[in-house]
Each structure stands twice: as C-alpha cells, then as structure tokens.
Amino acid sequence: MYDVIIVGGGPAGSSAAIRLAQRAPEIASRSLLIDKAIFPRKKLCGGGVTQHAWDLLRALDVTLDIPMFPIHQMRLVYDDLVATFHWRNLFRVVQRAEFDAALLNVARARDVEIREGVALREVARDDAGVTLVTDAGELRAGAVIAADGANSIVRQKLGLVRSDRISRLMEILTPVESPERSFEFANHTAVFDFTPLVKNVQGYYWDFPSYKNGAPMMNRGLFDARVRPDRPRAELKTVLAAELQQRELDLNTLKLEGHPERWFDPNEKHSAPRIVLAGDAAGTEPWLGEGISHAIDFGTRASDYVIRAFAKNDFSFADYSKIISNSALGRRLRFKKFIAHYVYGNRGEWFYRWGWRALQIGLPFVQRD
Structure with a gap:
C-alpha cells in the first residue's frame, strides 16, 4: 500500500x-x-x-533545460486598436x-x-x-x-x-519560413487579438512564436472561456478560419485540434x-x-x-x-x-473601444526592459 x-x-x-x-x-x-x-x-x-x-x-x-522562446511584449488588439505591453x-x-x-x-x-x-x-x-x-x-x-x-x-x-465550467480552445501550429521577417519573432511578441468578442467568442485569438524540434513555428489558436453560458455560443471553427484567412492561411489545409479547459x-x-x-x-x-x-x-x-x-x-x-x-x-x-x-459580459462596442484607448494611454507607464 x-x-x-x-x-x-x-x-x-x-x-x-x-x-x-x-x-x-x-x-x-x-x-x-x-x-x-x-x-x-x-x-x-x-x-x-x-x-x-x-x-x-x-x-x-x-x-528545466528545454527549448523556449522568450516573450518581451504583448500586443493587445481589438479591431483597429492596438495596445502594447x-x-x-x-x-x-x-x-x-x-x-x-x-x-x-x-x-x-x-x-x-x-x-x-x-x-x-x-x-x-x-x-x-x-x-x-x-x-x-x-x-x-x-x-x-x-x-x-x-x-x-x-x-x-x-x-x-x-x-x-468548461472553456473551449482550438489550436494549430504553422511553420515560419523566415523568422527574421516575422514581426512576432523579431520583436519577441505574443499577439492577443480580442476582435472575436464581436462574434460571441468570450476570449481571444492568439499568435505565439515558438520552436518545435528546433524549427520556428507559430502557435495559433482561439480561446473561448464560456464564463457566461447564458450568452450565444460562438462558432469557433468559423471564427478561427476568418482569423487565419487574414493571415493568408487556409484552415482547410491545416491540422486543427481542440481541447477543453x-x-x-x-x-x-x-x-x-x-x-x-x-x-x-x-x-x-x-x-x-x-x-x-x-x-x-x-x-x-x-x-x-x-x-x-x-x-x-x-x-x-x-x-x-x-x-x-x-x-x-x-x-x-x-x-x-x-x-x-x-x-466577457454583454458589453457594447463603446466599452471595448474605450477600454483599448485607456490601455494605449496607461500601458506605456507600466513596463520593464
């Protein structure tokens, strides 16, 4: 025993x-x-x-002695507004x-x-x-x-x-042929794009630069917290496909995987x-x-x-x-x-646009180089 x-x-x-x-x-x-x-x-x-x-x-x-990619800034996106931390x-x-x-x-x-x-x-x-x-x-x-x-x-x-009490996540890995030309790799930046909020996603799309077996890869995905189950359920695959299309990627040609949290x-x-x-x-x-x-x-x-x-x-x-x-x-x-x-509550467009403008003003005062 x-x-x-x-x-x-x-x-x-x-x-x-x-x-x-x-x-x-x-x-x-x-x-x-x-x-x-x-x-x-x-x-x-x-x-x-x-x-x-x-x-x-x-x-x-x-x-731990393992490969890892350091992130020095978060790029927070909502529609045409960007705030960087x-x-x-x-x-x-x-x-x-x-x-x-x-x-x-x-x-x-x-x-x-x-x-x-x-x-x-x-x-x-x-x-x-x-x-x-x-x-x-x-x-x-x-x-x-x-x-x-x-x-x-x-x-x-x-x-x-x-x-x-379950969140939903979808994820793909895509190769990056020239990491020196990638904004995320060159600037050690992780992207959190909250634009999918307008499509009932209670979360964000992400782009994280990373390495797999020594090869540069972009870890991309969509997180839907579902912390407000009373709100309409988002079509995650459709939303993710649209986000990838903006990045000149076709979801139908990629291996998509999902998991709960x-x-x-x-x-x-x-x-x-x-x-x-x-x-x-x-x-x-x-x-x-x-x-x-x-x-x-x-x-x-x-x-x-x-x-x-x-x-x-x-x-x-x-x-x-x-x-x-x-x-x-x-x-x-x-x-x-x-x-x-x-x-992720039922907020209006004004709430997020006002919030991002506040982040644009405030985040430069909270940083460490």
Whole structure:
C-alpha cells in the first residue's frame, strides 16, 4: 500500500511529487505517480510559461533545460486598436510535450516512483484508504492527489462534474519560413487579438512564436472561456478560419485540434475523504486561460495539504476547498474569474473601444526592459 498516489503526470502532478520529495521524503519514498500516457506525450496548449511559474519552480529547486522562446511584449488588439505591453521575459513559450516530460523526469530523479502507460478505470474509497482500479491492476493508497486534467476520471468518479465550467480552445501550429521577417519573432511578441468578442467568442485569438524540434513555428489558436453560458455560443471553427484567412492561411489545409479547459469555481467541492483535486482537475482561470503556473501552484499546495493530513492523521479533507480558495492561489483564480465575467459580459462596442484607448494611454507607464 502506498502512502500517496498521484494521478496525472502533467505540471500539477509532477509538482505534487516534487513537493512531496522536498518536504516529506519519507512519504515520497512510499508514493507513486501514474499517468495513462507515455512521456513525452502530445499536449495541446499555447505553451506560455509565465514568470510566476518559473518562480514556483525555483521554490521547488527545479530548473528545466528545454527549448523556449522568450516573450518581451504583448500586443493587445481589438479591431483597429492596438495596445502594447512591454515587460522583459513576460513569459516563455515552450512545447508542452518537452516541458511536461522534463518536469516529470525531475520527479523521477527525486526518487518518486513513476509508472507511465497506466490508465485509471475506477475509484473506490473506504475508511482505511483508496483503491484505484487501473488497466494494470489494483493500486491502494492512504491518500490520492488527482491531477488528471480537465476531463479528470477521478473527478467524474466522485460525481463532481459540471458541464457549465468548461472553456473551449482550438489550436494549430504553422511553420515560419523566415523568422527574421516575422514581426512576432523579431520583436519577441505574443499577439492577443480580442476582435472575436464581436462574434460571441468570450476570449481571444492568439499568435505565439515558438520552436518545435528546433524549427520556428507559430502557435495559433482561439480561446473561448464560456464564463457566461447564458450568452450565444460562438462558432469557433468559423471564427478561427476568418482569423487565419487574414493571415493568408487556409484552415482547410491545416491540422486543427481542440481541447477543453475547466475553470475554477470556489463554490464547488474539490475534495472528498482521502482525495484532493489539483491543477486542471480542480480548474484554472477563465480570463486568459493560463493554466501552467496555477497547475504548479495547485500541485505544490495539494502536497502540503496531504503532508499535514498524515501528520494529524486526519484524512477527511473537509477544509481543502476552503484552504485553496483563501490561499494566494485561490485569490488569483477568483480575481481572474471576476475579470473574465466583467470583460466577457454583454458589453457594447463603446466599452471595448474605450477600454483599448485607456490601455494605449496607461500601458506605456507600466513596463520593464
């Protein structure tokens, strides 16, 4: 029987394992991380790793040697209005397959047992522990950290699923033949185009410069928070095709992929006796959909919580949701949810045009070179 089983090897799960090894090596030595995939595995994501995420990794004594493209400015677009935010190393764009595999390898190097290619089928709890039924047999643990993504099997088995807390994302990668002639590459710029707001998209189109296997690529996509489910549902593929056409790209010739993203609601339950949710399984923010830093933070806090549970021999986990909601992580998630509700509400054209003009005036005073 394991002390802790972590389900999911993404940033939340790997960070949880690394934190266990850092704070409670005796528990980590009796813990296991499982994931249904074999790493490196494909993961759809814009790949923006914020400075806050790197700070969290440094606190875990983690450095990653992977290709990344530094972003020094955000180009915020609405129709014909453009506001630019300058901040050196605002974030770095990575390929998630490389980032997640490297972070999982750190957990492995910290002597946490890792099993890849193990898919979870069922979850059963009793007074003494949790039984996980997998395609490789049954596993038993005193506690479980569920970091198995927006479509979390653990969350489903606990009956904590709500379909109205899901954002939608579509993404493509396109090669860049001459990066020196690309505005985004030459100026280390990420584009956030909010013009699709007028087409009922509760979000934005993005262009992120990046590298894949050493080749320059543009990560392009569309984010629809759906934080206001009462509003009409946007036709994302049609909107994305129009955005790409403006960039002289034909969606029909490109490989389009999509994925959901769960957003955090502090009023929902994120735990059950002996089980806590972390990362996308619990939710991220619906404003910009940035999930990596929150996943790392979630995994770290979930491990701290489980370590305290072992110290107190209390596995009710009744106050986990409250502790997360009142933490710095919870406050950030709640704040960004408020912004999303406000910005993606039923606003008129005047609201966005006035807002962008305000950004044009104010952003030059908030920058770092």
